[in-house]
Amino acid sequence: MAAPTRTVAPRPDHPVLVFWRVMKANPLSLFGFLLVAVIGITAVVVLVAPHLLVPYAPQQETGAIFASPSWQHPLGTDALGYDAYSNVMLALPLDLGIGFAVAGSALLLGGTLGLIAGFFDTPGTGSGWLSLSIMRVTDIFLSFPSLILALALTRVLGLGVGPTVLAISLTWWPYYVRLVRGEVLAVKHLPYINAARAAGVTEGRILLRHVVRNVLEPVVVFFTLDVGTVLVTYSTIAFIGVASRYPGPQPEWGAMLGYYQQTEPISAYPWLILAPGLAVFVTVFAFSLLGDGLRDILDPRTRRAFVRSVAPHEPPKEVPVAEPGPEPAPPTGIGASDPGASG
Amino acid sequence: MTEPVLDVQDLSITYTVGAGVFQAVSGVSLKIFPRRVVGIVGETGCGKSTLAQAIPRLLPEPPASIGSGRIIFRGTDLVPLPKRQLRMVRGTGIGMIFQEPLNSLNPAFRVYDQIVESIQVRHYREMGWTRSFQGGENPFDYSKPPITASAATSLTRAVVPAGAAEELVRDRLQSRSDYRREVLEYLRLVRINDPETILGLYPHELSGGMRQRIMIAMALSAKPSLLIADEPTSALDVTIQAQVLTLMKELIDEVDAAILFISHDLGVIAETADEVGVMYAGRLVEYGPVAEVFQSPRHPYTKALLRAAPSTYKSEGPLHSIAGSVPNLSRPPAGCRFHPRCPLVQEVCRGAPPPLDPVDPKVPKGAEGVHRSACYFAAEVPTLP
Numbered sequence: 001m002a003a004p005t006r007t008v009a010p011r012p013d014h015p016v017l018v019f020w021r022v023m024k025a026n027p028l029s030l031f032g033f034l035l036v037a038v039i040g041i042t043a044v045v046v047l048v049a050p051h052l053l054v055p056y057a058p059q060q061e062t063g064a065i066f067a068s069p070s071w072q073h074p075l076g077t078d079a080l081g082y083d084a085y086s087n088v089m090l091a092l093p094l095d096l097g098i099g100f101a102v103a104g105s106a107l108l109l110g111g112t113l114g115l116i117a118g119f120f121d122t123p124g125t126g127s128g129w130l131s132l133s134i135m136r137v138t139d140i141f142l143s144f145p146s147l148i149l150a151l152a153l154t155r156v157l158g159l160g161v162g163p164t165v166l167a168i169s170l171t172w173w174p175y176y177v178r179l180v181r182g183e184v185l186a187v188k189h190l191p192y193i194n195a196a197r198a199a200g201v202t203e204g205r206i207l208l209r210h211v212v213r214n215v216l217e218p219v220v221v222f223f224t225l226d227v228g229t230v231l232v233t234y235s236t237i238a239f240i241g242v243a244s245r246y247p248g249p250q251p252e253w254g255a256m257l258g259y260y261q262q263t264e265p266i267s268a269y270p271w272l273i274l275a276p277g278l279a280v281f282v283t284v285f286a287f288s289l290l291g292d293g294l295r296d297i298l299d300p301r302t303r304r305a306f307v308r309s310v311a312p313h314e315p316p317k318e319v320p321v322a323e324p325g326p327e328p329a330p331p332t333g334i335g336a337s338d339p340g341a342s343g
Numbered sequence: 344m345t346e347p348v349l350d351v352q353d354l355s356i357t358y359t360v361g362a363g364v365f366q367a368v369s370g371v372s373l374k375i376f377p378r379r380v381v382g383i384v385g386e387t388g389c390g391k392s393t394l395a396q397a398i399p400r401l402l403p404e405p406p407a408s409i410g411s412g413r414i415i416f417r418g419t420d421l422v423p424l425p426k427r428q429l430r431m432v433r434g435t436g437i438g439m440i441f442q443e444p445l446n447s448l449n450p451a452f453r454v455y456d457q458i459v460e461s462i463q464v465r466h467y468r469e470m471g472w473t474r475s476f477q478g479g480e481n482p483f484d485y486s487k488p489p490i491t492a493s494a495a496t497s498l499t500r501a502v503v504p505a506g507a508a509e510e511l512v513r514d515r516l517q518s519r520s521d522y523r524r525e526v527l528e529y530l531r532l533v534r535i536n537d538p539e540t541i542l543g544l545y546p547h548e549l550s551g552g553m554r555q556r557i558m559i560a561m562a563l564s565a566k567p568s569l570l571i572a573d574e575p576t577s578a579l580d581v582t583i584q585a586q587v588l589t590l591m592k593e594l595i596d597e598v599d600a601a602i603l604f605i606s607h608d609l610g611v612i613a614e615t616a617d618e619v620g621v622m623y624a625g626r627l628v629e630y631g632p633v634a635e636v637f638q639s640p641r642h643p644y645t646k647a648l649l650r651a652a653p654s655t656y657k658s659e660g661p662l663h664s665i666a667g668s669v670p671n672l673s674r675p676p677a678g679c680r681f682h683p684r685c686p687l688v689q690e691v692c693r694g695a696p697p698p699l700d701p702v703d704p705k706v707p708k709g710a711e712g713v714h715r716s717a718c719y720f721a722a723e724v725p726t727l728p
Contacts, residue, residue, distance in 0.1 A: 190446055191441055191443050191447045192446060192447050192448055192449045192450070194401060194441075194447075195447040195448070195558070195561075196449070196460070197401060197430075197433065198399060198401055198433055198434070198437075198439040198441075199434045199438075199439075199460065199461045199464060199562070199565060200430060200431070200432075200433040200434025200435060200436075200461075200464045200468075200565065201434075201460060202430060203426075203430075210449055213449075213451045213452070214449070214451050
């Protein structure tokens with residue numbers, strides 16, 4: 001008869017190591033992470049020390065009109081002689097900030113309302129009515145196309161970056177309410193929530209710890225993708241000429257696109273249209289890849305699966321059991337701890 | 344005579360689903376005394392899980408609702424309690440082990456976090472930082488004044504010498520390493536090898552048997568005075584079932600809790616319980632010491648159930664089944680609910696439901712721990728095949 005054995009699981013690795021392995025297993029999301037990092041660092045540099053990356057001021061006349069791309073003007077110059085590359089770079093912090101501001105405020109407001117509407121939805125009680133009202137107001141907002149609604153709101157709130165960001169934010173949160181509420185409804189009836197309740201955990205703690213942690217993954221992924229979507233929406237509004245103006249002291253990609261397509265024939269100077277267009281595209285693309293990568297990181301199941309599939313991981317091994325008791329015996333006697341004594 | 348930990352009196356529970364009202368549990372009375380193990384056995388749908396979840400009031404209400412009856416836990420009726428106070432009973436008062444070890448652990452938390460949460464709930468209540476259930480006359484009174492960590496520190500620093508103060512504060516506060524030590528203790532209690540490694544693993548990295556052990560450790564770490572095990576072995580395969588069952592049997596002797604053990608498996612109940620209740624269609628039909636009930640059943644249903652249980656050791660031709668089918672609980676049969684399938688049925692069985700009376704006519708009706716049967720012809724049951 002074989003000696004009794006017990007299974008010893010491999011020890012968990014350091015989180016940084018795990019992160020690196022997941023990234024190595026999924027090169028595309030690694031690319032996304034790097035791209036977002038580069039975009040973020042660039043934005044900070046442009047904000048803090050613009051002279052390092054931006055050769056010209058936004059409305060500085062270079063003397064050359066419709067110059068072709070060259071070392072001096074990497075993306076050429078426009079009809080007024082402004083350097084396109086400088087303007088694209090100067091727009092980066094603003095556009096990124098708009099993306100995070102709108103998606104972030106929508107996440108906070110919509111996420112909170114969604115948690116409440118999903119978790120406290122017992123019909124017939126006060127909380128049931130609250131959740132019902134939240135959902136109906138959400139539905140009313142969702143029944144308008146958000147772009148049209150945001151445009152209409154800018155008429156009321158006024159022109160410029162601030163009012164437009166506010167207008168988009170006001171139309172953006174209902175999607176988060178729907179998403180978070182749906183996820184909460186799926187999670188709240190799972191046995192582990194009831195098990196936590198049976199253990200005497202308070203409802204508030206169940207919501208903030210158990211539920212939030214389990215709905216976090218799809219919400220964070222959606223948020224990351226959403227930063228890109230906000231960017232596109234803002235650019236669309238700016239393209240029409242409502243939000244930001246170009247040329248102006250603070251350039252913006254959507255406004256640049258709108259100005260260039262009105263003033264320059266695209267066949268003659270394609271690089272002018274391509275510059276802000278490509279900037280929007282690359283930023284949105286980077287955040288999409290980041291979203292996919294986050295999905296893998298946040299879910300412990302896929303995270304471990306990745307680790308196992310890539311790293312030459314120590315498999316669970318069978319080791320002989322010292323004694324049938326519940327605890328390994330402490331080394332009390334002489335020679336009991338000597339590894340050579342047994343074999 | 345000691346007070347029972349749990350005294351369920353004439354409990355009825357209904358589910359309102361659509362237009363139908365299902366009488367899941369009807370008029371069940373049950374007493375559990377300290378350190379006793381009571382088993383409830385019955386077919387799927389007989390109301391045993393509903394009963395188990397109704398005791399700590401974990402049933403979703405609605406659709407479930409407690410129609411009548413009292414659930415007296417350590418002297419306090421739980422039925423009229425508001426949600427806030429019910430929560431203080433759960434965990435440290437009544438602990439629960441669920442049927443599905445796969446889904447009863449939070450997939451996003453490591454084993455350590457799952458168990459430490461339960462320990463924290465108990466610790467905070469013991470310290471008086473959160474209110475807790477005390478039982479008795481004023482169940483929600485503070486037994487100690489609430490002492491916060493900072494209050495304890497400032498208080499002791501001013502009055503007592505430094506060393507003594509430290510010790511006092513250490514009594515009241517638990518550091519991370521204290522929690523870790525306690526978690527390890529409970530993992531060892533449920534016979535988990537290499538607990539230091541298991542601590543850091545997620546539920547999906549554990550086997551079904553391991554997960555059920557973690558569940559048991561979680562429930563025990565709150566030190567409940569009543570532990571309800573709702574089919575703890577049913578979702579496991581046979582060899583793991585045996586392991587978990589052995590563990591449960593060993594723990595029954597080690598922990599200071601009364602246990603309500605729900606199962607559809609007669610063998611499991613026979614091995615673990617001191618007393619057994621047999622449920623049929625929402626009613627308790629027979630109750631008594633395990634050996635008596637299983638060796639000389641006094642209700643036709645129990646008799647048929649025991650006959651239908653396949654034996655591992657002998658093959659005696661075809662398997663037996665009980666003729667007829669389980670009644671629809673939205674329109675249960677009048678009188679004894681087993682009468683449409685009963686070989687001993689007479690006119691009286693269709694009238695009033697038979698009371699759960701002692702089978703021995705000499706025993707007084709209110710006696711504790713005696714063999715009882717809800718059958719008008721209990722004396723004739725032994726003559727059945």
